[in-house]
Amino acid sequence: MKIMISSCLLGINTRYNGKVKPINPLLKKFLNNIIIPFCPEQFGCLKTPRIKATLSSNSKSIIDGSGCVFDDSGKDISFNFIKGATTSLELIKSVKPNLIILKEDSPSCGLCFTNINWQKKRGMGITAYLIKNNTNIKCISF
Ligand code: SF4
Numbered sequence: 720m721k722i723m724i725s726s727c728l729l730g731i732n733t734r735y736n737g738k739v740k741p742i743n744p745l746l747k748k749f750l751n752n753i754i755i756p757f758c759p760e761q762f763g764c765l766k767t768p769r770i771k772a773t774l775s776s777n778s779k780s781i782i783d784g785s786g787c788v789f790d791d792s793g794k795d796i797s798f799n800f801i802k803g804a805t806t807s808l809e810l811i812k813s814v815k816p817n818l819i820i821l822k823e824d825s826p827s828c829g830l831c832f833t834n835i836n837w838q839k840k841r842g843m844g845i846t847a848y849l850i851k852n853n854t855n856i857k858c859i860s861f
Pocket of ligand 1: 725733822
């Protein structure tokens with residue numbers, strides 16, 4: 720089975736603050752599969768560490784151009800987040816994984832919760848939104 724996983728869940732140093740979290744213990748049972756890590760924000764040419772970012776409103780509004788992603792300095796970085804999400808989707812369509820495991824609470828990867836105006840809110844990050852609206856691949860999150 721092929722599984723694509725948000726890279727930071729695997730302990731890879733891609734988080735905005737440059738702090739590595741240990742591999743999520745809930746992932747261990749999946750690791751005897753073919754694992755393909757991916758990080759949408761790095762695909763969007765954002766460095767690690769980087770300034771933290773939030774969504775102005777839900778992901779649909781950012782894709783359709785009425786909302787934006789802004790960082791803690793107030794800079795609009797919607798382009799980077801959309802580029803990262805679309806590049807992730809291209810990779811997913813190419814790899815055709817059986818399962819995608821996403822990092823909860825992220826403005827990119829959050830599946831049930833994301834970050835809007837610096838608050839944890841129910842909803843999808845931009846990459847999760849594109850995946851759910853353009854593929855039928857099963858997604859779970861931690
Ligand atoms: S949550 Fe997603 S975008 Fe953020 S560091 Fe992890 S893989 Fe990258």
